Amino acid sequence: MSESSPTPQIKPVIAAGAAKRANASVIGMLLAMFSTVAIVLVIVWLNPEPKADTYRSNIDVAAVASNAADTAGFNPVAPDLPAGWSANYARWNPPGADGVAFWDVGYVTANDTFIALRQSITANPTWTATQAQNAPVTGNRSIDGQEWELRDKPKGDRSLVLLSGTTTIILTGAADFKDFDVLAAGATKMLGSGTADNSFHSTKDSK
Known part of the structure; x- marks a missing residue:
């Protein structure tokens, strides 16, 4: 074939x-x-693309704090801050599943960084740790005669925690210490005659 x-x-x-x-x-x-x-x-x-200033709001923190005072059962702090600072929100948060009600303000610093201020008279250790992003205690920071507990970790925001009488104040953000100092001093000034709990012990120098 x-x-x-x-x-x-x-x-x-x-x-x-x-x-x-x-x-x-x-x-x-x-x-x-x-x-x-x-x-x-x-x-x-x-x-x-909007610039940082676009996100600045003209929130009247003192007015919102005054309105929240009766519900809160205490006077929410509304510190006087230097020129260049602003608040982009201020609100009262009723108790959640954890039973903690708190005053919550978001501040934009003059350096365009952010610090959240939270204040409560019903705080508990779990709530405090959560607001501080579960960062470990790394020392103390003395600001205008008050001892703030410092909590931070290598990656993440830092927090300052103050217990003054029955009031707990937590500052959390990525700002420099100098900006934390400004807000902390303004907040404690408004606490009046409250005496800070000085039981925290420094574990490292927090310069």
Whole structure:
């Protein structure tokens, strides 16, 4: 038997009309893509990335604190702070599942960093640890005669914790110590005659 000769390959021939339609589809797709990109660029151009100052609000912390005082059962602190500081929220949080109700204010410092202030008369160790992001106690920081417990860890925000009578105040954020000192001094000044609990013992120098 003789081997059969290979069947010659037949190249498909696209009709001129079909080729024209195919090219039109590709061109249409590219035009649509370019149009979408152009629209996105225009939107981005008209809406530039907001600067830090955009997030600054003119919250009247003292007014919100005054309104919350009757519900809170204590006077929520609303410290006087230097020029350049602002609050982007201030609110009273009723008791949750943990039974802790607290005053909560978010401060933007003059250096565009953030510190949250939380104050409660029903705080417990679990709540305090949670608000301090479960960071370990690393020492004390003395601010205007008050001893604040310092809690921090290598990666994460730092916290200062003060127990003054029945009141617990927690400051948490990524700001420098000098900004923490400003807010801490302002907060304790408003506590009036409350005596801070000085039972904390330093475990390291927190300069």
